[in-house]
Amino acid sequence: MKLSMETYGQGEAIVLIHGMGSAATAWKPILSELTKQFEVVTVDLPGHGRTPYSPIQQMDPTSLANLVTRNLKEIGKERFHLVGNSLGGWISLEIAAITPEAVRTVTALAPAGLWLTPFTSRYPGELALRAMASGVEKLAPSLLNYTWAKRIGFETVSPRWKDLGYEICLDATNAMASSTGYFPAWDALLGKRFDKQIDQQIPITIVFGDSDHTLPAKTCQERSLAPSHAKWVVLPDTGHAPMWDSPTEVLAEITQTALLKR
Known part of the structure; x- marks a missing residue:
């Protein structure tokens, strides 16, 4: 099938892959800076964006x-x-393992799949979460002007939810509400984890936030499953979308990793 992709800027290609229930719009906080150094390709996964x-x-x-x-x-x-967030981070690691000849570097932001015990069912409340996003989609442009509504939607995603911009929150709400591929993606990862080897010649950086409640450190950040040569970074006061909470630090990690290319 054909994916919706957009290209910006000039230079070596860097591909941005969003997470489950998200869309290419999630990359807006770092997109303009990346285009100063790279040809940026954003991807919308099936049933997303x-x-x-x-x-x-x-x-x-x-x-x-x-x-x-x-x-x-x-x-x-x-x-x-490659730069990927959550499911997009897992996909980025898979691409590096499957087609190493195509991959210069990988920066995985809060990648899914690094759990010792694979999920056997969806997170409790996932149906309600998507239903809530769908139910408020038409009202979101107004509701997100209120702190209480913003808190309900983003407190568990970001420790800096009060500082998240209106556009980020609106884009995220719309992405979740329209993500017909959300549950199929959830169901397709049940019983699975990232378990492949990646060529040590491919530079890899894995970035997690210290306040990631979606993929907690105790259960979903198993370093033994990551490539042994990967650089592992934990950013302070940062949640499941590091490019929202810590865009400057994330840009630095992406750039530094890219400089290590083969």
Whole structure:
């Protein structure tokens, strides 16, 4: 299937892959700075953002990795850096493992899949979360002007939820509300974890926030599952979307990792 992709800037290609229930709009806080150094390619996964969901598309991380790689090849991107958040971080690691010849570097922000015990069911409350986002989508432009509404939507995602910009919150709410691929992606990762080897010649940086309640350190940040040569960074006062809470630090990690390219 064809993915919706947008390209910005000039330079070596760097591909940004969002998380589950999100969209390419999640990268806005760091997009303009990245375009000063790279040709940035943003991707909308199936059933997210501008890419429609297809029931015949497999939604597990390995299948999505192959899908992203095929789409990149179709637009002439044979070699690239990867940056992914959450599910997008897992997909980035899969791409590096499956097609190492295409990957210059990987920066994985709060990547999913690094858990010793794979999930056997969705998080409790996931249905309610998506229903809530869908239910308030039309009201969100008004509701997000109120602190109480912003708190309900983002307190568990970001320790700096009070500081998140209106546009970030509105984009995130709309992305979740319209993500027809959300539950298929959830169900496709059940029973799985990242378990592949990655060429040690590929520089890898893994970034987590110290306040990530979506993928907690005790259960979902198992360093033994990460590539042994990966740089592991924990950012202070940062949640599950490090590019929102700590954009300057995230940009620095991406740039430093990219300089280590093969």
